[in-house]
Amino acid sequence: MADIILQAQGLTKVYAMGAETVHALKGVSLDVLRGQYVSIMGPSGSGKSTFFNIVGGLDKPTAGEVVMDGQRFGDLNSSQMAWVRCHKVGYIFQSFNLIPSMTALENVAIARIFSGLTPSEARKHAAAVLDQVGLGHRLRHVPSELSGGQQQRVAIARAMVNKPEMILADEPTGNLDLHTGEDIIRLLVALQKERNITVITATHDMKMLAASDVVVWIRDGQIARVAQRDEITIEVGSIDGKTLA
Amino acid sequence: MITMNSQPSIPLQTRVPWSVVFFVSWGSLRRRIFRSLITMIGVVLGIAFLTYMLVNDRMVNSLVAMKDDAVNVLLQKAGVDIFRNGPDTMVLLLIGLSLLTCLAGIINAMLMSVTERIKEIGTLKCLGAEDSFIVKTYFVESSLQGVLGTACGALAGLLVSVAVNAAIYGGVVFSVFPWMAVLKAELIAFLIGSVMSVLASIIPAYWAACKQPVDAMRVEE
Numbered sequence: 001m002a003d004i005i006l007q008a009q010g011l012t013k014v015y016a017m018g019a020e021t022v023h024a025l026k027g028v029s030l031d032v033l034r035g036q037y038v039s040i041m042g043p044s045g046s047g048k049s050t051f052f053n054i055v056g057g058l059d060k061p062t063a064g065e066v067v068m069d070g071q072r073f074g075d076l077n078s079s080q081m082a083w084v085r086c087h088k089v090g091y092i093f094q095s096f097n098l099i100p101s102m103t104a105l106e107n108v109a110i111a112r113i114f115s116g117l118t119p120s121e122a123r124k125h126a127a128a129v130l131d132q133v134g135l136g137h138r139l140r141h142v143p144s145e146l147s148g149g150q151q152q153r154v155a156i157a158r159a160m161v162n163k164p165e166m167i168l169a170d171e172p173t174g175n176l177d178l179h180t181g182e183d184i185i186r187l188l189v190a191l192q193k194e195r196n197i198t199v200i201t202a203t204h205d206m207k208m209l210a211a212s213d214v215v216v217w218i219r220d221g222q223i224a225r226v227a228q229r230d231e232i233t234i235e236v237g238s239i240d241g242k243t244l245a
Numbered sequence: 246m247i248t249m250n251s252q253p254s255i256p257l258q259t260r261v262p263w264s265v266v267f268f269v270s271w272g273s274l275r276r277r278i279f280r281s282l283i284t285m286i287g288v289v290l291g292i293a294f295l296t297y298m299l300v301n302d303r304m305v306n307s308l309v310a311m312k313d314d315a316v317n318v319l320l321q322k323a324g325v326d327i328f329r330n331g332p333d334t335m336v337l338l339l340i341g342l343s344l345l346t347c348l349a350g351i352i353n354a355m356l357m358s359v360t361e362r363i364k365e366i367g368t369l370k371c372l373g374a375e376d377s378f379i380v381k382t383y384f385v386e387s388s389l390q391g392v393l394g395t396a397c398g399a400l401a402g403l404l405v406s407v408a409v410n411a412a413i414y415g416g417v418v419f420s421v422f423p424w425m426a427v428l429k430a431e432l433i434a435f436l437i438g439s440v441m442s443v444l445a446s447i448i449p450a451y452w453a454a455c456k457q458p459v460d461a462m463r464v465e466e
Contacts, residue, residue, distance in 0.1 A: 097364070158372070
């Protein structure tokens with residue numbers, strides 16, 4: 001029995017860019033099952049990031065609805081949305097988005113403080129999670145003293161510390177070299193399998209495909225194709241016969 | 246089979262207590278100590294200048310009121326119009342200008358220190374920070390910086406003003422020191438400095454906190 005954790009229903013997003021209006025999303029609907037690893041693929045400007053931000057509760061759609069665990073985002077006030085972002089979703093960004101003045105430990109602990117823990121309890125939890133992602137020896141370093149891969153691990157620890165049901169990763173390997181990127185993907189997959197966390201990534205990194213249960217292609221603000229893992233054939237230089245750009 | 250979970254409705258986010266807000270703000274000031282000091286110096290200089298102008302005016306007024314010939318000679322040498330009735334418009338103009346300089350200095354320093362961190366505000370919102378938490382941390386931070394900076398500035402302005410006047414007019418300035426008027430001037434400078442520091446910080450912080458997280462993260466630094 002599969003259960004739907006996230007539903008996107010007819011999402012549209014219109015931006016006003018000066019006199020012009022840009023239709024970033026033109027009615028996107030998608031169901032995501034609990035525990036799935038979903039990759040959203042698409043070129044820059046396809047609406048991929050917009051879709052990603054809206055289903056993550058980081059932005060509001062112009063029309064349509066996001067439903068997470070039976071709860072419509074549109075019905076929630078700003079404090080309830082803060083609760084959802086804190087307890088249900090963990091976010092990972094391409095540029096890591098760590099607070100530069102805080103140490104690795106503090107960066108993770110601040111997320112735990114928002115869930116209602118005292119600073120000293122939060123630090124204990126944060127240290128344990130950082131240890132799990134292999135950074136137990138780097139707790140007191142600020143982001144500028146860490147490599148890109150290490151910074152992304154801190155970001156993963158921060159996303160994990162409140163035990164979310166869903167992880168949203170926006171091009172998590174975009175700023176990393178090949179090997180570091182593969183490490184990060186392995187870490188995400190391990191978390192997904194161990195804890196039955198739903199992972200949604202926006203990416204144009206082909207390495208991600210092998211890890212995905214479902215791949216969604218977005219083009220021009222609409223879903224061009226949804227493929228289950230067994231439908232995807234990967235050959236060197238192409239996927240499903242499409243040459244990689 | 247596909248089912249939809251029917252979850253109980255989402256609770257309100259836990260309020261972070263003031264003690265933790267204070268802890269977070271203090272940590273932020275301490276870790277960015279160099280940047281925090283530069284912001285504070287902006288406040289100190291603005292208020293010191295304003296206080297100097299105000300206290301100077303009060304002290305000169307009390308010297309003029311002595312109507313002592315020897316002091317009058319010194320006052321005239323220093324360019325003070327001792328025969329005027331009511332306030333000296335030139336001095337008022339200078340005080341007005343020093344007030345503007347002071348406001349511009351404080352607003353610039355505090356505004357910069359918030360706007361350079363608007364992306365952080367977006368990130369904190371992604372982690373589950375409530376809008377009120379953001380505003381509270383910037384309130385605590387700017388209060389500490391504003392009050393401490395203003396106190397230092399008001400003291401510095403007073404000391405310089407007393408020193409300059411003592412150097413020009415000698416010990417007589419202490420015998421007719423206008424305590425009440427100077428105290429009032431200090432109070433005015435202190436209120437202006439503290440209130441402006443806090444406003445120039447929490448207004449942009451509130452503006453950023455009310456945005457959708459993704460919009461705050463997109464704001465150019």
